[in-house]
Amino acid sequence: MKFSIQINEGPYQHQASDSAYQFAKAAIAAGHEIFRVFFYHDGVNNASRFTVPPQDDRNVVNQWAELDIKNADGEPELVVCVAAALRRGMLDESEASKNGVEGNNIHPAFRISGLGQLIEAGIQSDRLVVFGD
Amino acid sequence: MATKKFMYLNRKASYGTVYAIESLEVVLIAAAFEQDVSLAFIDDGVYQIVEGQNTDGIGMKNFSKTFHALGDYDINKLYVSAESLEERGLTADDLMPLVYEDEDDDWEEKPSVKVVSNAELSKIMSDQDVCLSF
Numbered sequence: 001m002k003f004s005i006q007i008n009e010g011p012y013q014h015q016a017s018d019s020a021y022q023f024a025k026a027a028i029a030a031g032h033e034i035f036r037v038f039f040y041h042d043g044v045n046n047a048s049r050f051t052v053p054p055q056d057d058r059n060v061v062n063q064w065a066e067l068d069i070k071n072a073d074g075e076p077e078l079v080v081c082v083a084a085a086l087r088r089g090m091l092d093e094s095e096a097s098k099n100g101v102e103g104n105n106i107h108p109a110f111r112i113s114g115l116g117q118l119i120e121a122g123i124q125s126d127r128l129v130v131f132g133d
Numbered sequence: 134m135a136t137k138k139f140m141y142l143n144r145k146a147s148y149g150t151v152y153a154i155e156s157l158e159v160v161l162i163a164a165a166f167e168q169d170v171s172l173a174f175i176d177d178g179v180y181q182i183v184e185g186q187n188t189d190g191i192g193m194k195n196f197s198k199t200f201h202a203l204g205d206y207d208i209n210k211l212y213v214s215a216e217s218l219e220e221r222g223l224t225a226d227d228l229m230p231l232v233y234e235d236e237d238d239d240w241e242e243k244p245s246v247k248v249v250s251n252a253e254l255s256k257i258m259s260d261q262d263v264c265l266s267f
């Protein structure tokens with residue numbers, strides 16, 4: 001089955017991203033496809049490459065990165081909503097330069113894109129599973 | 134592109150958290166995809182479409198007027214939980230008079246908001262292909 005996942009909450013504050021990760025890992029192990037993971041609301045914070053948890057804790061961002069969810073063109077299918085990201089200070093190199101901001105914090109396993117990607121995921125997938133509050 | 138039934142489930146009030154406004158942003162984008170879109174308002178979500186919202190005192194953007202634009206995007210199925218209204222001392226008269234123009238009926242203006250019981254809403258939800266919960 002083809003799944004997409006929407007994550008509405010940030011890491012550590014909330015279990016949504018952890019649960020979604022466990023779900024994605026289990027789905028892949030069972031031979032299913034993850035078409036796209038879409039990060040929305042505070043969920044965009046799951047894409048920060050500056051996340052440094054204590055050594056004895058899981059690294060939520062790297063866990064996602066290690067799942068290595070990509071499309072046929074090799075682009076990441078861990079997608080961060082641009083509007084939600086920008087208003088929360090989450091920028092990749094291109095958005096940083098567009099907005100005159102120094103530095104950028106989106107992990108390279110993720111990419112920034114628009115809300116249309118969420119709708120498309122809903123259309124293209126057999127199931128869209130939402131993790132949030 | 135395939136047409137699916139999308140429902141946007143709004144469960145939270147407009148200004149305490151960001152969910153309401155960011156849900157509306159998704160709905161407006163979704164309109165461009167020509168899907169069958171409906172919205173549901175349950176729990177504190179019913180406050181999102183209460184008439185006469187005023188954010189002057191809290192320094193936040195009053196986005197409630199945006200709901201009036203939904204009709205122009207062919208989004209005209211807004212279901213409101215009767216139980217959620219009643220639990221909050223609200224009635225259908227407290228809600229914004231949201232309307233759309235029915236192109237199949239000589240563009241007659243018709244109400245978009247429909248108050249339904251939770252049992253009815255549950256039936257409508259089970260009929261959806263995609264249900265996004267905010």
